[in-house]
Amino acid sequence: MLKNGFYEISMLEIETKIPERSEAITMPDANTLGIENEIEEVTMGHVQELLERAYPNGLTLDVIADVLRCQNDDEIENFLIELENMGTIKKCGEEWIRLEAISIQPRQGSVELRPTIAIITCLFVEKLAVDAIIEDARTVHKYKSGGDSNIYTIGMS
Structure with a gap:
């Protein structure tokens, strides 16, 4: 949201809880899904x-x-x-x-950045959320055909 100009948001509080057994929803096994559950x-x-x-x-x-x-x-x-x-x-x-819709700013007086922490994400939307708090970001996509590609974003927070 910060990337899209919602600067008035200063904090977002999220509360999560583990559901009680009575609240749990059983996920169907993908192998048992019939034709009626196909994407139409x-x-x-x-x-x-x-x-x-x-x-x-x-x-x-x-x-x-x-x-x-x-x-x-x-x-x-x-x-x-x-x-x-x-x-x-x-x-x-x-x-x-x-692809990401990012703008990479050229570094002025560049000093090699050496990361002090790493934030590892699984989902694309999680990466976008983390990137929103990184200043002076540089993103590198190390693409490998067939899988095991990696994305690295280095910057300041």
């Missing part, structure tokens, strides 16, 4: 969310179609091209990866 209509949002979950790794068209249980590869490919035109994703070889 794949949207561009589904494709973008899938790429954000894979971030910083890329996914091929076949993998995206398989995960979304979509028989129409052309439909998925159209969504991918539209997301690429919007600057949200990029094609690297046969894989598609999620």
Whole structure:
């Protein structure tokens, strides 16, 4: 929210709790889901969310179609091209990866930054939240086809 100009927010307090057994919801086993639980209509949002979950790794068209249980590869490919035109994703070889909308400022009088702490995140949205508090950020994407890609953001807090 800070990146989008909501500067009047100075603190966000979040309370979490572990649910009681009576409140717990049992998640169905994916192998037992029937045809009635299939995604009826794949949207561009589904494709973008899938790429954000894979971030910083890329996914091929076949993998995206398989995960979304979509028989129409052309439909998925159209969504991918539209997301690429919007600057949200990029094609690297046969894989598609999620991009960040960041502006990297050139460093003036650069002194090599040596990190003193590391914050490791799993999800794309978590990384964006951490990046929002980093000043003078430099982001490096070490892309590796087939997985094990890494993103590093170095800066001041």
